[in-house]
Amino acid sequence: MLQIDKKKCFIELGKFLSQFSLDNNRKNEAVLHNDLYFDRFVDLIHLSQSHNGWFTPEQVYFSVQSWANALTDENLNKWLSAYNFSNVTTKTVGLILAGNIPLVGFHDFLSVLISGHKVLVKTSSNDQHLIKFLANYLMAVNPDFEKYITFTDGKLENFDAVIATGSNNTARYFEYYFKDKPSIIRKNRNSVAVLTGDETKEDLINLGEDIFRYFGLGCRNVSKLFVPKDYDFKAFFEAIYEYKDVIYYEKYSNNYDYNKAVFLMSNFKLLDNEFLTLKEDSSYASPISSVFYEYYDDIEVLKSQLKNDAEQIQCIVSNDIVENSIPFGKTQKPELWDYADNVDTIQFLMQL
The missing domain is CATH 3.40.605.10 (Aldehyde Dehydrogenase; Chain A, domain 1)
Structure with a gap:
């Protein structure tokens, strides 16, 4: 054939x-x-x-x-x-x-x-x-x-x-x-977004797509935000309000209630809009219905960190802040030539 x-x-x-x-x-x-x-x-x-x-x-x-x-x-x-x-x-x-x-x-x-x-x-x-x-x-x-x-x-x-x-x-x-x-x-692997505070409302709405598509279950879903010191999350929460109906899906809602309860019983400080929690955490893998965030002081230092942690990261989303990053809203729309883990599957198969 x-x-x-x-x-x-x-x-x-x-x-x-x-x-x-x-x-x-x-x-x-x-x-x-x-x-x-x-x-x-x-x-x-x-x-x-x-x-x-x-x-x-x-x-x-x-x-x-x-x-x-x-x-x-x-x-x-x-x-x-x-x-x-x-x-x-x-x-x-x-x-x-x-x-x-x-x-x-x-x-x-x-x-x-x-x-x-x-x-x-x-x-x-x-x-x-x-x-x-x-x-x-x-x-x-x-x-x-x-x-x-x-x-x-x-x-x-x-x-x-x-x-x-x-x-x-x-x-x-x-x-x-x-x-x-x-x-x-x-x-x-997990995906991250790098924010500067200069993102438009449309950028942040699109970021919501990267977070909530497939309920956050994919490796290309954003599970971690990197934000500058003193970042104001108000614009982020206002933009993602478009996705509020996710809480009416029972499996998601159960995860939200459970994970929020676990965080609160552990006395973790949370940001919460009643369908998504944000928790300051250095890890990349957040549970369903939660996104971790981490502050950065120097974008060049952050780039080095992301490079060192490349084996834990599937996608990086930003407005061209980081080299080879993906635009907001595009993580779940990969092209045929966007290989998982950046491993060229076709090249591997040709060498068999």
């Missing part, structure tokens, strides 16, 4: 996904296999919350639309043009996927297939259905994919390399278990 054929199939998948949005599922008669897959996908989106309570229709639709926007001829060409695939020998690559946000492992799935390899997928128990549905759609577009895509419920066997995503604890297990195989092992 040639790469150009695979690319065409993913473009067709992008067209299929483009029909679905929270406001309106609009069926396009020109899209392949809608008779079999359109209604089933709508049903699956709305059933996803019963499979994983965090996968509300709003969050699943957002992920679906993100992939619809990514899987275009222009984006795929821009991404793949940087590589020469002529010497790739087909191998079987095992994937152990996370399940914290909808379709979180799809980029690895796409990367393995588009680079010429076969994929052996072990899904997370928290996200078992969405990626399998998209795989079935690809196989309907081109049955040759059946030779390249396998899912397993047991342990991975008969593979040549592995990409595994998990916590810091599971990563140690992965590193031991897969020590004799080429691998990418992903651990816990």
Whole structure:
């Protein structure tokens, strides 16, 4: 199966996904296999919350639309043009996927297939259905994919390399278990925002998107703010008030109540707007419904700190304060060439 054929199939998948949005599922008669897959996908989106309570229709639709926007001829060409695939020998690559946000492992799935390899997928128990549905759609577009895509419920066997995503604890297990195989092992990471106090209201509203999208469960969600001494959080709280309805979601609300109670019983000083707590803390990983903050005196010193802590950080958000930072509101809209942990997955796969 040639790469150009695979690319065409993913473009067709992008067209299929483009029909679905929270406001309106609009069926396009020109899209392949809608008779079999359109209604089933709508049903699956709305059933996803019963499979994983965090996968509300709003969050699943957002992920679906993100992939619809990514899987275009222009984006795929821009991404793949940087590589020469002529010497790739087909191998079987095992994937152990996370399940914290909808379709979180799809980029690895796409990367393995588009680079010429076969994929052996072990899904997370928290996200078992969405990626399998998209795989079935690809196989309907081109049955040759059946030779390249396998899912397993047991342990991975008969593979040549592995990409595994998990916590810091599971990563140690992965590193031991897969020590004799080429691998990418992903651990816990968090994202941060660097503020100066000169941000516009729009910047801070967009920062709210970086904090609250997927309820803050993703590694690209901002969980830590760096602010200058004497920073006034009033403008921040006024801007993120747009996201106040998050507290009406029971799972989020339960986390807010629990984590706030734990902080207060420990006599921690909190800033609170009744749906988000801010706590001064040097750590990067804040619990759901809370964001940590830390003051800085010198931006150059902060840049050095962020560089030293790079292995703990997925994204840095700022108004170009920090090199290679991401604009406010863009953390959950990565391009195909924005690799997790800054590890070039395609380059890894080409060298197998």
